[in-house]
Amino acid sequence: MMLIIALACALAAAVSYLSARFAVIPILQRRGVLDHPTARSSHDEPVARGGGIAVFAGLVAGCATALVAQAVSAQGVEPGSEVIRSLLPLAAAALFGLVGLIDDLNSLSAVSRLVTQVVLAGAFAVAVLMVTGVGVFATVAVVLSIIVVVNGTNFMDGLNTLVPAWGAGTGLWFGVLGLGVGSELLAIATIALTAALAGFLPLNATPARSFLGDVGSYAIGGFLSVGAWVLWSDGAPVTALLAPFVIPMFDVLYTLGRRIYRGENLFTAHRSHIYQKLQTAGLSHEQVSAVHLLATGVCVAAALPVLFAAPVYDPLIAVAVWSGVIIGYAAMPTIVSRRQSRKPA
Numbered sequence: 001m002m003l004i005i006a007l008a009c010a011l012a013a014a015v016s017y018l019s020a021r022f023a024v025i026p027i028l029q030r031r032g033v034l035d036h037p038t039a040r041s042s043h044d045e046p047v048a049r050g051g052g053i054a055v056f057a058g059l060v061a062g063c064a065t066a067l068v069a070q071a072v073s074a075q076g077v078e079p080g081s082e083v084i085r086s087l088l089p090l091a092a093a094a095l096f097g098l099v100g101l102i103d104d105l106n107s108l109s110a111v112s113r114l115v116t117q118v119v120l121a122g123a124f125a126v127a128v129l130m131v132t133g134v135g136v137f138a139t140v141a142v143v144l145s146i147i148v149v150v151n152g153t154n155f156m157d158g159l160n161t162l163v164p165a166w167g168a169g170t171g172l173w174f175g176v177l178g179l180g181v182g183s184e185l186l187a188i189a190t191i192a193l194t195a196a197l198a199g200f201l202p203l204n205a206t207p208a209r210s211f212l213g214d215v216g217s218y219a220i221g222g223f224l225s226v227g228a229w230v231l232w233s234d235g236a237p238v239t240a241l242l243a244p245f246v247i248p249m250f251d252v253l254y255t256l257g258r259r260i261y262r263g264e265n266l267f268t269a270h271r272s273h274i275y276q277k278l279q280t281a282g283l284s285h286e287q288v289s290a291v292h293l294l295a296t297g298v299c300v301a302a303a304l305p306v307l308f309a310a311p312v313y314d315p316l317i318a319v320a321v322w323s324g325v326i327i328g329y330a331a332m333p334t335i336v337s338r339r340q341s342r343k344p345a
Helices: 002-031 052-072 080-106 110-132 138-156 162-180 184-204 213-233 238-261 274-281 285-303 315-342
Strands: 047-049
Touching (some): 052 184, 052 213, 080 138, 162 238, 238 315, 274 315
């Protein structure tokens, strides 16, 4: 199993990096698919938008490697139903990523995006119901969670390395959970996502040569949201599955709530997210990404005992820790700004 994981990860990272550097980015640049800086941007030069295509290519390569390796190994490939369950998140990444790609190339209207997302989320809710056996009433929760995570991931993709690093960490965590509940192929797929994002990270680090684009953020959000439901149906604890989403989804929902309260137009660009305020306060893109990843790591660590001491570890303890981390994360822009103001000129 470890050899299969290693092979899948190596190929996923290699395909992601090489295809991005030598194919995807040059093509995007020639076609003029660029993210031009504006007053609300966090970059100063036009950057290729759509590098998520390479990440998806790496993810597919990693999953294909796992399937082939299983087929030729002594253990053999998993039953067809298990393959479908395990690769359902990959299908979500493909279809949501396609919507993102169309948006990157042609700038869909907000209404068109939302309608398409609702239709896709509904389709995957039915698919999850069919292949996992979750209750009918859970389909509403599936639809809402997919829409929130897909859009939330997109909204958080505003600084270099932030979403790629978070997605890589979440994929790795889901891989651990998958192995823990016996979903080996799904575990390999999520770890392959980690490797594919790791391959893309050097090209997204400041000064970025490429952004994920909507194709990348939508694909990541679709993959992780559907993957979480499949893992839940396989027995992964809810607390453990929610942990990596706490910080990014809080940032998104908190910012959305504040904008609604202030009567702002929700369809206009802004720099109101907590992570954006951290960058405005003086942190670099990578420093903000590190803060975000550290906060997420603490949330995951708080959920870790659920895997080993469920009978005696109350999940409310994890929720209490999350609350403290959220408060600290929300206060970070003010803390950083004050520290920066005290520095000698």
